[in-house]
Amino acid sequence: MAKSHEIKVARRDVQGKGASRRLRHAGLVPGIVYGGDREPAMVEFNHNEIWLAQQNEWFYSSIIDLNLDGSIYKVLLRDMQRHPYKQLVMHLDFQRVNENEVLNATVPLHFINEETSPAGKTADVLVTHELKEVHIACLPKDLPQSIEVDLASLTAGDIIYLSQLKLPAGVEIPALKLGKDHDDAVVIAKAPSAAEEAAE
Missing domain, CATH: 2.170.120.20 (Ribosomal protein L25, C-terminal domain)
Structure with a gap:
């Protein structure tokens, strides 16, 4: 398997367009992690880290290690929303990966x-x-x-x-x-x- 790539992530307690707008003003990107046998998790990413990562091919086709408070969750990018003309990532969707499932x-x-x-x-x-x-x-x-x-x-x-x-x-x-x-x-x-x- 290819080299592993780790991205830090934090839990997001607030939802809605207003909350997401405030996150983006603070240099953060709202996102969701779903799939597997767990409930969907609302999360937030550092925009600069995501912006650098999304310029690499591996970001779209590799399993990524999400680091949440020291715990690692293996995920695959399923959707990314960009601003129509600004250099901004607006939202990210990641799917949890089960090591034993195709x-x-x-x-x-x-x-x-x-x-x-x-x-x-x-x-x-x-x-x-x-x-x-x-x-x-x-x-x-x-x-x-x-x-x-x-x-x-x-x-x-x-x-x-x-x-x-x-x-x-x-x-x-x-x-x-x-x-x-x-x-x-x-x-x-x-x-x-x-x-x-x-x-x-």
Whole structure:
């Protein structure tokens, strides 16, 4: 599993729009932690710490350790509300993670070796990344921070599908169980000139 990331959190005793507004003026972000066999917990975060954290890829796809008065709770980000134009995080939703239950998560795809592939070296070949992330299912201990897509052998005309991705042990793509229609293209290498001729 990827490196653990810890964020400090405090309990929030007051609710409502007015209370949330006062929290934000004080440099705090209201949030909620739900799921598991516990009641939802109203919490608050330090805005600066959250603002720095949300600039990292792991914030969206990794299990995070929430530190509440020294007790650690493993959670996964489920929703984040940002201000429409200010650099402000408005609200956070985290879901508790059960170490023994399969979780569903969305992780980013990292494309490697594209520049050195036969397709990447050919000037008139257009390589498009059809997907930037993928929905997976696994136990928390197996959750990858990202999935690599190796394009080293990509040539003109190639299409890489979800079913061709090399997944870490214990990780699966639920969509593939729904049939071939759900085996979406991840990468397509095509020659623009050929595509234009076909269109004409």
